[in-house]
Amino acid sequence: MKTLNNRDIDLFIKSYVTKRQQSLLYPDLEKNRTLLEERINGRSALVIGGAGTIGSFYIKALLKFRLNRLVVVDINENGLTELVRDLRSSTEYNIPPEFITYPMNFGDRVFEKMFRSMAPFDIVANFAAHKHVRSEKDVFSIEAMIENNVLRARRLLDLLLESPPEHFFCVSTDKAANPVNIMGASKKLMEELIMAYSGKLKITTARFANVAFSNGSLPQGFLERLCKQQPWSCPVGIRRFFVSPQESGELCLIASVLGESGDIIFPKLDEESDMISFDAIARDLLKYLGLETDACSSEEEARQKASLLNDESTSYPVYFFDTDTSGEKPYEEFFTDTEITDLNKFESLGVIKTSSVRDLAEIEGIFSRLRSLFDSGAVTKAGVVEILSQYLPGFEHIEKGKGLDSKM
Secondary structure, three states: OOOOOHHHHHHHHHHHHOOOOOOOOHHHHHHOHHHHHHHHOOOEEEEEOOOOHHHHHHHHHHOOOOOOEEEEEEOOHHHHHHHHHHHHOOOOOOOOOEEEEEEOOOOOHHHHHHHHHHOOOOEEEEOOOOOOHHHHOOHHHHHHHHHHHHHHHHHHHHHHOOOOOOEEEEEOOHHHOOOOOHHHHHHHHHHHHHHHOOOOOOEEEEOOOEEOOOOOOHHHHHHHHHHOOOOEEEEOOOEEEEEOHHHHHHHHHHHHHHOOOOOEEEEOOOHHHHEEEHHHHHHHHHHHOOOEEEEEOOHHHHHHHHOOOOOOOOEEEEEEEOOOOOOOOOOOOOOOOOOEEEOOOOOOEEEEEOOOOOOHHHHHHHHHHHHHHHHOOOOOHHHHHHHHHHHOOOOOOOOOOOOHHHOO
């Protein structure tokens, strides 16, 4: 049975997912190349969460220029090891004279010691986040997600005020626009937090599409299941915007270096031509592999058929289902009707301009309520949703009593 290497995956993404042979960001990168060189060359950068898909491709975009120093932090020690091997084995990147990786959590005291020892940094980018809707499975995972996406972000911002960088970037998500899950609400709260600091630090963020075949994504899961000859499981009718891993890094590079403080950057994509369903990706990927799609009516049927797979198989079992889990939005949007957008600054990107900034005391109020709830011993998912809904009027949680971990 055929397998795919990284070049195959890149070609599939360009041909079937994004349907772009050239990077979406190419025109903006070329137009602003001189300014990017001025703001990156000779500078120092700290990248938090740099071993993940977006963080690593952000680093690759940075290293097309000439940094003087690069420090990368991530809790994934193995991911950092592969990042170093990948970069140093390539001829595409300019490895800076000082390049070091640290397997540590940016919320730990040792991170603060490292930062104070090595600061200031000219560019700081934070990609450390809970990004999956499935992370709201229970009160413990919800607390961990809010701690990572919001509360630690506050401590990081206060730390940065000691040695302010020229540019600070913190990644957001399209799910922060009219959020229907706690992950999206946590990112919307993170946006409100960093905007409150935008007068003290030069801060930007980005909402963007799904990153095709990123770590932990459903398409990447297809490849994992294929390697293990396990069945696929895929929702029907869930359409998403996609960018390639390369585009995700380039988008964040532009947002972090060229955006103005308080800007929220998003890709200008068309709902009709650029949105694609997960089931279409599944069928196209099997076709690309030379296999027929064997649609199954249950997980058990799919597992039974997968147990019979061999190198001579010409079809592959896929369980297609209608979404019935909490927090799943059937469509994507990058901004709301009440947000002010600038569609002229960049060719391929739009900018949401900050119209109002919440007072830090107000934000501290919700932080205090969340901490009190988590410390009470009586925390419930409904209680978290209630607090977030009071603070974020656009938050309408979709609760169905079932999570993604209940599926294959």
